[in-house]
Amino acid sequence: MSITIRDVSKRFGASVALDGVTLEVPAGGLVALLGPSGSGKTTLLRVIAGLEVPDEGSIHYGEENVTNLPARQRNLGFVFQHYALFRHLSVFENVAFALRVRAWPEERVRERVSELLHLIRMEDFGPRRPSELSGGQRQRVALARALAAQPKVLLLDEPFGALDAQVRQELRQWLRRLHHSVGVTTVLVTHDQEEAFEVADRVVLLNRGRVEQAGAPLEVFENPANSFVMDFLGRVNVFHGRVEAGRLFLGGLEVPCPDNLHGEPRAAAVYVRPHELDIDGEPNGLPSLPARVLHVNPAGPVARVHLAALEGNLTLQVEVTPERWQGLGLKVGDTAYVSPRRARVFLPDYAI
Amino acid sequence: MQLDAPPAELPPAAVPARPARSAPTERRTRAPTSARQDPAVVRWGLTLAAVAVLGVLVVVPVVHVFWEALADGPAVYWNNLVRDPATRHALALTLTVVPIAVGLNLVFGVAVAWAVARFRFPGRSLLVTLIDLPFSVSPVVAGLVFVLLFGPRQGIFGPWLYAHGIKVLFATPGIILVTCFVTLPFVARELIPVLEADGPEEELAALTLGASGWQMFWRVTLPNIKWGVLYGVLLCTARAAGEFGAVHVVSGRITGKTDTLPLRVEKLLQEYRTPAAFAVASVLTSLALVTLGAKAWLERAEASSLLTPDPSAPRGERSKERKDEAA
């Protein structure tokens, strides 16, 4: 079932948590709400669940307007950040809770719970208390509990936030597979872009209660809509310069910039990802900035180079392949020439 | 489809042998290092002094009650307790008043704790102050205010009630009312911090799983606050059974009619029946000792039921994080 969010706003006292959010979650989709702390992503999730009531706007499940429907009647599964497992109930009874309150017959409850415990590979943990489980196990029980009553919608609030890196990695893949087999419309909240990109087939970037961009992971990463998205998704070098008549001026550097053909000069911020900068031992004819090598971390799949521009107060991060780095033969203290392969220019808001 | 067992998480036993200094059950103050150790003279001197204080203040009086009660032998003690119809009636009255007062305050305590701990509304802190008010009112004043309301001649409602044959003052209803008043805060005060510390997550989880309000209350809220409830009921019962001043004022102290057990102690003393007074007092003292035992037991039971090996989700901090998220 698809979820539609129309013009939803929510305030807590003076602070605005959601500011006119409109969003479509396709039926059977797996969407990640991504944003920094305070961006309103958790509030949006709770509004979708009915745990918060929006001040304005409406929420639709399929064709049905559920804005005023209490959470308990929405038939959804919600996984809380810290799981909110019932401390006084066993794993079995936690998973069975939704079935018990729906007065399922005992036999069907047993059947369904065993099925779910098998799904999360915790068949033998039925009699345990939540306090006797590891973080990853609690997480899986919380998921099984949310799925027990075959919800139409599954919502997860920072589902892997409280786990170790390695457990997190495995649970992501597991969630992906689970979603594939169950096919339930799923929305998850995360502040970790890697997690969002790995799990979701659609990513929604939120900032200060607004949707900055929504789309497939690759699309968002390759074509960021604005400087916030660019900045939030991965490392980036920021240059401040000006654009004039389709050309970009950065200190002594001049590069073509065909997207901005305005005649009059404008201040602009230029964003270049570390892997989109190239580095060379001497000037090679392309527009380039001379800079001094400060530090190199050659370990790993890429060599990370930190440089300081010779002119102006600017530090640069460049990523090249280790082979290329070795081929250059540069050392800390040497002067190198940095040239952008690709740059994204964002004009400040007031200029638009 | 299954999930492989998570390899990164070692069982708790495999954690490297670092001193478990802040395990939840262990009181860190119990293992003094030399820098924290007081000289033996100081230690033993202070310990002896403290034991002496507790001895004179608490132990001697308790022993004294039973000593005096049994001064004339167990047979007399027994007669003093069961052969006196006025004492028997006082016991019956106390056994009537206490459950009613505790029951009413239990319902109130749960209701007000839910409203105060789970919602924000104007006048909330005033409400919390009001709950505590009976603690700071002298029992005699508590009795007095009910006399002003229900006094048969001068009270506000008294004359009307009297004309319609309803006796509040100098009768059981008045005793129940003042007992409710003086013990009103106990359950609420226990439950408000418990509910606040837990946060609403589990209840919200129950709602998303389709539970109705009552199902949520009986299946999730109540099991989580049960220790607080038991605690509050225990303290409330002890205080209700022992209340003297307020009942003294509103009961009229009619022997065999409106005397509760504590009032019976005073009456017997005034009648120069000291052993009988101590016999009744010994019953009340036993009740107090049982209360202390039950309290100690509850504290232990609660501590062992709260033993959570994984501290990754500390109670009380969850809601704080959400607040940051909303800000």
Add this chain to the structure above:
Amino acid sequence: MRPVSRRVLPGFSLTLGYSLFYLSLLVLLPLSACVLKATSLSPAEFWDAVSTPRALAAYRLTLGASLAAALLDAVLGFLVAWVLVRYEFPLRRLFDALVDLPFALPTAVAGLVYSSLYVPSGWLGRYLVPLGIETYHSPLAIVLVLTFTGFPFVVRTVQPVLEALEPELEEAAAILGASRWQTFTRVLLPPLVPAILTGFALSFARALGEYGSVIFVAGNLPEETEIAPMLIYARLEEYAYAEATALAVVLLGISFVLLAAINLLERWSKKYAA
């Protein structure tokens, strides 16, 4: 905690409505009756009622005895809390549990026992009375029994703070060269002060209103060993409701001032705890 929307969690109107109803009936209505009755007196009459020599003597005795008892409780309570938290000795848990006895024991029983223990022939009175220490039907008797009823407050407010003090504090003080006494006065005591004061104020407030235990030991002689609650009771017995109410208002006023002070103290303590 973030406020939960009233439309999400159930039961707001039901629980708040019932609580307000119950509180109004049991607390607000009676207390306003008290204020109403007091205002039926003219200011001059009110003043006369609350400023008779007998009333003034009663306030003096009530305040003096309560203050003395609360001070005694602060000293003894601190000692007991210190020993219970920091030292290991046989029956420690039993003694710890017994601290609460004055809360659990009906005040009438406390009064009965104390009156019997401290009479000239009593277990303790026989040693004290010959020394000229009047422990029966005297202000000292009142102080003794009030010390008993208020004893647990200081212990129970100091104990958790003392337990929460980090051992590192003392170790740091020792490494920095402080003696044990310096460590006590400069490092350990200051964070405990708010808790001690809170306990002191609580036991003072409790003592001001205490009635049941005092009437057994005091003798209740007007202007000598009659406390304020006893005077209110005596006025009620004479059906002098208005005078009794006037005295009650004075006592309530003192209690409320103390309540406010305790609230402030607790806020101060929390700052230390955080």
